[in-house]
Amino acid sequence: MIEITSDNDLFTILKDNELVIVLFYANWCNPCRKMKKILKSIHDEFKMIRIITIDIERDSNLFLDNDINVIPMVHYYKKGHVFSKESGLKSSEYLRMNIEALIKIPLN
Template identity: 25%
Template sequence: MAIIDVKKTNFEKEVLGSSTPVLIDFFANWCMPCKMLAPIIQEISKEHNGLKVCRINVESEPELAEAFQIMSLPTLIYLKDGIVKEQSVGFCNKEVIKKMLKQ
């Protein structure tokens, strides 16, 4: 499944209104750990059917970053039924992300 760029205008539909679990990648273009994490997130999106993978650029969507109290990048947030189940701050490997998705 393709990674969806989420903005304030489509946040409710893509994230809160999703019938499937959602993994959100909060990132910034200047963030080197975010760039290192990007291929792993791409792999996760291809390997996990039934998971919606989204990304939010904190520079262009500061209100969404503030709503989730994002203080460091990258930050991954895993939601089910619009409720945060797991969160990871900083670069992490694929196994850590897979463990998050089991919650």
């Protein structure tokens, strides 16, 4: 799991990785900190997925460019395209279910 701070970093990661999960968060947000821990533990199970985090206070352009209006916000990408967007704290079981669904979608 890595932290990114620019649009270029996000574009490169989306271009170079088949499966990407992006967490938009803020350090002062307790549900965000919990979500970050959950995603870190999930990353250990799903090594083929690139999980990145974006601190909305460090780069407001990434926050605005991705139409984030609530945190935590998770975007699921497959082959550079958004598969799903979800807001709020989610359980590890729920996130695993979404990741498994993302993996099963055929590539075009």
